[in-house]
Amino acid sequence: MSHQLNPYFQAGLDVMDQPCLVIGGEREAEEKSGRLLNAGARITVVSPALTPTLAEWVTTGRITHHQRDFENTDLDGVFLALNTINDDEALTAKVYKLAIAQRILINSYDNPTHSNFGMMALIHPGHLRLSISTSNASPALASRLRKDLEGLFDEEFVDYLNCLADARQRVRDKVTNRETRFALLRALVRDFRVEGELHYPAQWRKYAEALLNCELDACGTEGRCEDCPLVSE
Template sequence: MAENPAYPVGLRLTGRRVVVLGAGQVAQRRLPALIAAGADIHLVSPAATPSVEAMADAGELTWTRRPYEPGDLADAWYALIATSDTGANAAASAEAEAHRVWCVRSDDADAATAWTPATGHSEGVTVAVLTTNAKGRDPRHTAAIRDAVVEGLRDGTLVAPHHRTRTPGVALVGGGPGDPDLITVRGRRLLAEADVVIADRLGPRDLLAELPPHVEVIDAAKIPYGRFMAQEAINNALIEHARQGKAVVRLKGGDPYVYGRGMEEVQALAEAGIACTVVPGISSSISVPGAAGIPVTHRGVAHDFTVVSGHIAPDDERSLVDWAALAKLRGTLVILMGVDKIGAIARTLMAGGKSADTPVAVVQEGTTAAQRRVDATLATVAETVLAENVKPPAVIVIGEVVTVCPDSSPRASE
């Protein structure tokens, strides 16, 4: 007759006595989850791994430094038996059975009254996978199923719709520099759950193609502005859709707070009484140079880097940048939105004392299939950008790090 399958259940162990026998690698892997569950953990073992000992030192559990003794499982709700002594394990298992304590045995699953599932977590959901019977137990297969489900929930490829009424809200998501694989796991999941996506031109376009047909995608560049400024119109669109009870994602390129006007949108939503979740993104100021083989810092070459917006010319009275001070810095200068102003920027930096021979790299469409890199110097970058027909979006890197290549050794000076 076929063996009956295990009955899955979630134990609520907050404040309840849990006894762990043994403090080796098995206990080291299992203890964090018991600690997170709020269990009152009593560890019995003559020795422990450094990690388990650190848990005891931190007060996360009570450690009795001796082997198992009869009576150790008294008043326990749950027991984990993981010693290297088979006889002690059998005796403890018998005690657990006598006291009706759910007991997991690391050395003999068939003799246990409970099994530990392969677990994972995603946004308040615990995924637990159990093999149906002891004879067919394959921990690697169980873990693989767990990993596949959790990964699907995290990246949005496995979508479980919410059926409860949702609180209107907006998620401000940084989409990263362009490659759809460089959005955060949380950002991708929120996109998969969205009813409406309001996207910037520089947001990762390939991500929009993955959205289900029912999702309304609004190009922020095409919102009818009427009497409003562009940003105000976007703010109003976010508020309007959120008030309709929809899950709204505002998808931006890079990071929402790095020249993305993210805070303006958060402030507008706050004034309207609408909750907003901000999901940081990978900024193009670091990722695009990295994708082009340029480290913004490098030992012995640059100990600092400065990110500057170049959308306003240095001689414009609206500029908030101290270009003269930047010209004196020895570190890396990263300029965003500066393609059409690079001539004026280069001249201003040279006038401030930066060498005309300073290396410059311009990386267009960084991290995408259309990425290309153009190298120049501060003296030649303006004409090079024109000659090579470089178009936005592009990241400009100024400094000695431009010449660092993978086989370069760190310089002796620090």
């Protein structure tokens, strides 16, 4: 059985110097604010409380903070909004409705129904931006892939990519022949390879079948069913 999922249209969004709103002050807000900072956005965070890292960014002037709950006027003039609060359905619906009415890009954490764009798992060593999406089939798998791939791109890769950037600029400045430029730059990456293999959980089909056939009633009240094969090991 496979559900119809939104594959999204992958694109790089230019938020440089754009006003962006982050609702919430917990770990998810910190992670999303960090990504916006890396992209050069002007960030306002609305939350009664902040993580220590967010508080430090406020102190150093990197972000603006309104120490209160969300108000409708917080969306005025905003280019993009990220609602990182996922335990208040009424707030999520309200923010989404207001954002759509004002043609604002809105992402609600773990709630694609109340989002008009998706946030991909991101790997960003140096200049590289590698995004991972499972079309909301399994955000947990996207996170797992991100963690494993992050360990693959080491400091040497960052140095290598910096060298490629410098070489590309120098070649573009000095070499007028287009084919010669391409040949020189391709030579620098000719032998670059990424090699690896996938390791799947043992008996994953058995576990998936058990999950699909389980009523899951006890999971909401007791934490898990008795002798649940999914979490008993």
